[in-house]
Amino acid sequence: MHAVVNENKHLGTMESEKFAETFCSNCWNLAEENSKNSPQKSIPGPRKLPVIGNLNQIASALPHKTVRDLAIKHGPLMHLQLGEVSTVIVSSPEVAKEVMKTHDINFSYRPALAVPKITTYVFTNIAFAPYGNYWRHLQKVCTTELLSEARVQSFRSIREEEVLNLIKTINESNGKPFNLVKVLQLFSGLKQQAEKFHKENDRIVENIIKEHREKRARAKGGNEEAEEDLVDVLLRLQEQAEFQFEDKNLKSVILDIFGAGSETSSTTVEWALSEMMKNPRVMREAQAKVRRVFEAKGNVDETGLHELKYLKAVIRETFRMRPSIPLLLPRECHQACEINGYEVAPKTRVLINAWALGRVSDYWKEPEKFYPERFLNSSVDYMGTNFEFIPFGAGRRICPGILFASPNL
Numbered sequence: 001m002h003a004v005v006n007e008n009k010h011l012g013t014m015e016s017e018k019f020a021e022t023f024c025s026n027c028w029n030l031a032e033e034n035s036k037n038s039p040q041k042s043i044p045g046p047r048k049l050p051v052i053g054n055l056n057q058i059a060s061a062l063p064h065k066t067v068r069d070l071a072i073k074h075g076p077l078m079h080l081q082l083g084e085v086s087t088v089i090v091s092s093p094e095v096a097k098e099v100m101k102t103h104d105i106n107f108s109y110r111p112a113l114a115v116p117k118i119t120t121y122v123f124t125n126i127a128f129a130p131y132g133n134y135w136r137h138l139q140k141v142c143t144t145e146l147l148s149e150a151r152v153q154s155f156r157s158i159r160e161e162e163v164l165n166l167i168k169t170i171n172e173s174n175g176k177p178f179n180l181v182k183v184l185q186l187f188s189g190l191k192q193q194a195e196k197f198h199k200e201n202d203r204i205v206e207n208i209i210k211e212h213r214e215k216r217a218r219a220k221g222g223n224e225e226a227e228e229d230l231v232d233v234l235l236r237l238q239e240q241a242e243f244q245f246e247d248k249n250l251k252s253v254i255l256d257i258f259g260a261g262s263e264t265s266s267t268t269v270e271w272a273l274s275e276m277m278k279n280p281r282v283m284r285e286a287q288a289k290v291r292r293v294f295e296a297k298g299n300v301d302e303t304g305l306h307e308l309k310y311l312k313a314v315i316r317e318t319f320r321m322r323p324s325i326p327l328l329l330p331r332e333c334h335q336a337c338e339i340n341g342y343e344v345a346p347k348t349r350v351l352i353n354a355w356a357l358g359r360v361s362d363y364w365k366e367p368e369k370f371y372p373e374r375f376l377n378s379s380v381d382y383m384g385t386n387f388e389f390i391p392f393g394a395g396r397r398i399c400p401g402i403l404f405a406s407p408n409l
């Protein structure tokens, strides 16, 4: 296949290769020695300028890489002052485990950020809802209703149809260069960046709700077969009135699910293809395995997915090297607590560098190499228990869409 993918992706690899093999527990030992020599007991970090603090040091196209490089010097728990915001960066699996397992509840809060405040109808979605009863309720709805295994299965025929359409479109290019990113943008959905996008999103989602309400009313009248999609499930829950769920909450959750679920998946597919194009051996191997499973059938469907062990390893390796949300979603420390021997103050923003965790050489042999085989006979997975590999996060705020994302990818 000839595919043209985003050039920025290659830039990421070339830049990061400079640090191959330099990132392991020895770095932390050295960093800890440095901090012991310093008279202060506060969390180590680079020197701060008045007013802006460390903002100038992290302004870059690849902040996850910049903060990883700073962490090599300052340690796996590093303090940055980002303007007014006191922030800590977590860069080792051990410290990530302390934050997301030992002190999970204390770090299950999200900071009240300015842009999400606009785009989430004041934090009424799942991703930015403050930790508490409302979030717990939505989270339960996700696991039991919206994003359950049964619901994922119910969309199987839609996924299969989309895959066939995509293959057909690629086929029609007759071997000529083909811009897959452009096609994948169809799935990328709504970009929530600012007020004007929010207004447009609001209009679109209101229409979606209206259409669904009309469809449900017709179905109740007995004229149509009622097949539930995600919006129908939310409308049903609203009708059942089990908890306060106004239209703005409904819109917020719909946008959350479309936003959280589409861009993350399409970025991962783009990265997987980029990496395979740079590693033709892996591409050939993956193609051969897919052909072997589906050749007799003549088309790709989900019945053979469990046989595609190599493709699954390619996806894992992509997640390791190219997590689509490299610094996960920000957390906030609720009450003062001790992490890695240092006190973290309430309201401190906490960023976990999942991108860096996937490259710690104590856990990963030749971490800069795209080598799916490392996952073939390995029990390491992304369900949030192996803290060196957390592309979906971990703990209470782990991505509830994992089951949904896997068959899509």
Ligand code: HEM
Pocket: 126, 127, 128, 139, 147, 256, 257, 258, 260, 261, 262, 264, 265, 268, 323, 324, 325, 328, 329, 330, 391, 392, 393, 394, 396, 397, 398, 399, 400, 401, 402, 404, 405
């Ligand atoms: C490749 C696919 C995906 C990746 C890599 C991904 C990754 C993530 C990450 C890193 C978080 C933050 C976790 C944390 O704070 O520890 C998250 C949260 C979330 N994801 Fe995903 N996600 C994906 C697909 C999906 C899908 C398909 C859906 C829904 C259909 C979804 C819905 C959500 C929601 C609602 C949250 C917020 C959870 C909360 O704050 O309680 N994601 N995701």
